[in-house]
Amino acid sequence: MKTTLTVNAREYDVDNDPRRTLLDTLRDDLGLPGTKKGCDHGQCGACTVLLNGERVNSCLCLTAMHDGDEITTIEGIGSPDKLSALQEAFVKHDGYQCGYCTPGQIMSATAMLKEISDGAPSYVSDDLQTASLSDAEMAERMSGNLCRCSAYPLIREAIAMASEVKK
Amino acid sequence: MKDHFTMDAPQPRLLDEMKQGVIGTPMDRPDGPQKVSGTAGYAADHTTENMVHGVLVRATITRGRVRQIDKSSVEAIDGVIDVITDARMIRNPAQGMAGSAPVQPGDAVHYHGQPIAVVVAETFEAARDAAQRLAVHYETEEAAVTPETSTDVETGEPETAGDFEAAWSGSEVTVDKTYTTGAHAAAAMEPHAAIAEWKDGAVTLRSALQMVRFNKKELADTLGIDPSNVRILAPFIGGGFGSKLGLGPEAAAAAIAAEKLGRPVRVVMTRQNVFDTVLRRSETSQRVRFGATKAGKITAIAHDDRVSNIDGEGFAEPVTQASQFLYGADGLSFTQTLARIATTPAGSVRAPGEAVGMLAFEAALDELAEKLGIDPVQLRLDNLPETHPMDGRPYSARRLADCLKDGAERFGWADRGAPGSRREGDWQIGMGVASAARANMLIKSSSRVRLTGNRAIVETDMTDIGTGTYAILAQIAAEALGLDPSHVEVRLGDSDLPGASGSGGSFGANSAGSATFLAAKKIRARIAEALGCAEDSLTLQNGLARGDNREAALTDLVTEEFLEEATVKAGKTSESHFSSGFGAHFAEVAVHEWTGEVRVRRMLGVMSMGRILNEKTARSQAIGGMIWGIGSALTEEMQSDPRDGHVVTRDLANYHVPAHADVPGQMQVVFLEERDDYANPIQTKGIGELGISGAGGAILNAIAHATGRRVYDYPATPDRVLAALDA
Numbered sequence: 001m002k003t004t005l006t007v008n009a010r011e012y013d014v015d016n017d018p019r020r021t022l023l024d025t026l027r028d029d030l031g032l033p034g035t036k037k038g039c040d041h042g043q044c045g046a047c048t049v050l051l052n053g054e055r056v057n058s059c060l061c062l063t064a065m066h067d068g069d070e071i072t073t074i075e076g077i078g079s080p081d082k083l084s085a086l087q088e089a090f091v092k093h094d095g096y097q098c099g100y101c102t103p104g105q106i107m108s109a110t111a112m113l114k115e116i117s118d119g120a121p122s123y124v125s126d127d128l129q130t131a132s133l134s135d136a137e138m139a140e141r142m143s144g145n146l147c148r149c150s151a152y153p154l155i156r157e158a159i160a161m162a163s164e165v166k167k
Numbered sequence: 168m169k170d171h172f173t174m175d176a177p178q179p180r181l182l183d184e185m186k187q188g189v190i191g192t193p194m195d196r197p198d199g200p201q202k203v204s205g206t207a208g209y210a211a212d213h214t215t216e217n218m219v220h221g222v223l224v225r226a227t228i229t230r231g232r233v234r235q236i237d238k239s240s241v242e243a244i245d246g247v248i249d250v251i252t253d254a255r256m257i258r259n260p261a262q263g264m265a266g267s268a269p270v271q272p273g274d275a276v277h278y279h280g281q282p283i284a285v286v287v288a289e290t291f292e293a294a295r296d297a298a299q300r301l302a303v304h305y306e307t308e309e310a311a312v313t314p315e316t317s318t319d320v321e322t323g324e325p326e327t328a329g330d331f332e333a334a335w336s337g338s339e340v341t342v343d344k345t346y347t348t349g350a351h352a353a354a355a356m357e358p359h360a361a362i363a364e365w366k367d368g369a370v371t372l373r374s375a376l377q378m379v380r381f382n383k384k385e386l387a388d389t390l391g392i393d394p395s396n397v398r399i400l401a402p403f404i405g406g407g408f409g410s411k412l413g414l415g416p417e418a419a420a421a422a423i424a425a426e427k428l429g430r431p432v433r434v435v436m437t438r439q440n441v442f443d444t445v446l447r448r449s450e451t452s453q454r455v456r457f458g459a460t461k462a463g464k465i466t467a468i469a470h471d472d473r474v475s476n477i478d479g480e481g482f483a484e485p486v487t488q489a490s491q492f493l494y495g496a497d498g499l500s501f502t503q504t505l506a507r508i509a510t511t512p513a514g515s516v517r518a519p520g521e522a523v524g525m526l527a528f529e530a531a532l533d534e535l536a537e538k539l540g541i542d543p544v545q546l547r548l549d550n551l552p553e554t555h556p557m558d559g560r561p562y563s564a565r566r567l568a569d570c571l572k573d574g575a576e577r578f579g580w581a582d583r584g585a586p587g588s589r590r591e592g593d594w595q596i597g598m599g600v601a602s603a604a605r606a607n608m609l610i611k612s613s614s615r616v617r618l619t620g621n622r623a624i625v626e627t628d629m630t631d632i633g634t635g636t637y638a639i640l641a642q643i644a645a646e647a648l649g650l651d652p653s654h655v656e657v658r659l660g661d662s663d664l665p666g667a668s669g670s671g672g673s674f675g676a677n678s679a680g681s682a683t684f685l686a687a688k689k690i691r692a693r694i695a696e697a698l699g700c701a702e703d704s705l706t707l708q709n710g711l712a713r714g715d716n717r718e719a720a721l722t723d724l725v726t727e728e729f730l731e732e733a734t735v736k737a738g739k740t741s742e743s744h745f746s747s748g749f750g751a752h753f754a755e756v757a758v759h760e761w762t763g764e765v766r767v768r769r770m771l772g773v774m775s776m777g778r779i780l781n782e783k784t785a786r787s788q789a790i791g792g793m794i795w796g797i798g799s800a801l802t803e804e805m806q807s808d809p810r811d812g813h814v815v816t817r818d819l820a821n822y823h824v825p826a827h828a829d830v831p832g833q834m835q836v837v838f839l840e841e842r843d844d845y846a847n848p849i850q851t852k853g854i855g856e857l858g859i860s861g862a863g864g865a866i867l868n869a870i871a872h873a874t875g876r877r878v879y880d881y882p883a884t885p886d887r888v889l890a891a892l893d894a
């Protein structure tokens with residue numbers, strides 16, 4: 001299937017098996033292995049990318065269905081010598097151990113911060129009008145991203161710090 | 168130049184005398200920027216042009232033989248290249264430090280889910296499709312798949328000290344309880360993966376492996392080639408927790424297929440493969456007996472367990488490891504029973520033994536405290552033995568009492584109140600405590616350090632599975648050579664580099680760290696010589712060498728590379744003294760009286776684990792371990808079909824590792840200052856496993872305190888909690 005994708009602001013034409021997931025296209029065809037595969041079933045969040053600005057599990061997206069879509073991966077967020085505020089905060093707060101879930105955590109957190117600033121409530125929001133960035137909110141909203149190293153509290157510390165810096 | 172150092176005597180605390188001041192500091196990981204930007208290269212990330220894709224085919228019978236594999240059933244699938252079976256394929260990953268091939272079953276099937284072939288195709292999609300459609304014909308045999316129905320059950324000789332029976336029958340107060348724990352999966356986020364490529368009769372394998380020195384031999388033995396023709400690369404590993412100690416079936420399959428096809432082959436386990444075939448932690452059944460005087464002196468301890476494994480594996484979950492040295496008694500007895508079953512083989516998963524043994528042991532002790540009417544912290548404090556209760560060895564360094572007292576103080580233990588006395592609406596609130604213990608080891612390790620000017624390189628085949636090896640080895644070399652850590656490059660996970668312990672048993676930092684320190688120390692001697700001062704008067708700091716009234720910049724002194732290698736190994740101190748990390752875990756939980764849901768509200772771990780090399784990475788590991796404690800206490804259980812043994816919970820939706828929402832923000836860790844002079848030349852102890860050892864016990868004891876009821880089958884899922892509440 002011929003598909004045109006814009007990934008990290010660059011346009012790619014791919015010709016993929018219709019069964020190919022966006023995750024495998026990114027990793028194997030476009031040379032962007034920063035996005036990780038932890039389960040291939042939408043159960044771990046390691047493959048999280050932004051699809052037209054919203055977070056999705058790229059293992060659950062068929063590439064052929066995303067003609068014309070805009071995708072942002074971890075490689076589009078920052079590079080080792082030019083890290084985003086969130087990436088820097090993960091390093092500073094040790095918001096990882098093995099690093100395998102980390103691209104997914106960072107992509108997910110990037111989108112989550114926007115969801116909160118857009119006022120989208122969650123299951124634990126006390127008030128449906130104004131979402132806050134409490135630890136409980138972050139824990140709830142980040143629960144689609146598993147971390148077996150269990151850096152959870154430090155991941156949330158890092159997100160909280162990065163959001164402070166932004167403000 | 169080689170040097171072998173054997174740990175035969177306590178070592179001076181040289182790191183404390185050095186002047187750079189980076190040891191112990193919470194330095195950011197040097198590999199951090201790569202990890203957060205997606206540029207750290209894990210095994211499956213290294214694709215090449217002509218690489219093809221392999222997918223493992225699993226057996227769908229419990230036991231028997233593959234009679235025929237019908238290749239024609241998949242030949243028509245576009246892109247399929249080959250269906251490969253080979254007598255050299257392996258049944259399951261090698262056990263840790265095996266150094267030789269695991270069972271190679273040929274056409275025999277030993278458990279449901281065993282890899283029996285690899286399908287290779289031009290695309291992953293084609294290979295996956297073919298692996299699922301492949302027609303396989305079997306001959307089947309009967310086999311037991313549960314410990315209860317196994318006919319091959321062996322009970323070992325009891326390990327004893329004193330006279331348990333006499334002590335038990337003379338006890339004034341007793342507790343005699345039986346507990347069960349479910350099987351556990353390591354479930355590292357990176358599925359097992361390998362890419363193999365051959366050139367001139369030699370194979371290069373990129374794989375997610377924890378112990379490169381051993382894995383190299385395992386692959387060579389599997390393939391029947393000389394180890395000199397094997398190179399293994401594992402610079403980044405997406406979590407291990409024991410599951411990647413030994414060479415796995417995907418690596419053997421990739422190497423065999425790549426050899427046959429003359430092309431690089433990548434085989435990545437599906438998440439389901441990982442659950443089916445990677446070594447699990449055995450389920451356990453444990454009977455714990457404590458006898459005591461009315462005044463609270465423990466007189467008798469027995470901890471008997473039953474675990475399982477498949478035939479052909481030497482490993483048995485060492486359930487009572489910590490029970491044998493935590494508390495003293497007049498008589499102690501430990502007996503293990505091993506049932507052979509035809510299921511996913513068992514092996515090491517983070518803190519084998521303690522992770523499940525201490526759930527039961529510390530819960531039983533809590534019950535004893537309740538019966539005696541003595542505070543559980545106090546009961547523990549009152550029963551710490553002078554020396555190792557089984558063999559009389561003195562402890563090398565043990566601050567367990569300080570951990571318990573300090574933790575109780577910080578956690579607000581004094582306000583705990585009576586069991587079942589605190590509630591908030593439908594939630595019952597309770598606090599629990601458990602000791603933490605994990606024996607400490609030193610494993611033979613080599614490391615090479617190279618210094619040119621004020622820049623150093625550390626080289627060893629040691630791995631960093633998320634533990635922080637890149638950080639701590641840079642800190643050790645930087646401290647010893649007086650450099651800024653950013654001037655130290657650490658190269659790991661390459662079998663061409665000096666062989667280290669690998670990551671396992673919490674011994675990596677002790678072992679590879681000591682070897683690195685000793686190699687750097689030899690460079691110090693050369694610097695002293697070049698400067699013209701005595702080695703013990705040499706001070707190295709910020710790239711300057713000083714001593715005996717001389718001073719020179721390393722950039723002037725070391726214009727040609729100084730290269731030194733050192734090897735460390737355990738010696739007499741491990742016989743004369745017993746070394747272990749110790750600590751105390753505290754947990755506060757809320758239990759919902761109508762749903763049985765348990766929420767962990769906060770946890771505190773106070774730990775004494777020798778010298779801390781990096782306060783930041785150490786804390787991360789300790790917290791990670793404590794969260795594994797939450798999983799083992801509340802959510803994690805691998806379930807198998809009792810008819811055919813197939814793993815039912817074979818993905819992350821069914822096997823419940825803790826998620827963000829299960830983990831409170833308040834996960835506090837406190838390290839008490841300690842040096843273990845008998846452990847190794849850098850006075851460290853292992854960190855990676857102490858956090859889990861006992862953590863789940865504190866949570867289970869908190870549930871008992873919240874509700875006044877006890878759960879004996881773990882994990883304490885809501886149904887089990889409700890049943891206990893209704894009992």
Ligand code: FES
Binds near residue numbers: 041046058
């Ligand atoms: S790989 Fe997509 S959710 Fe796990």
Ligand code: FES
Binds near residue numbers: 095149
């Ligand atoms: S950092 Fe290892 S899984 Fe999250």
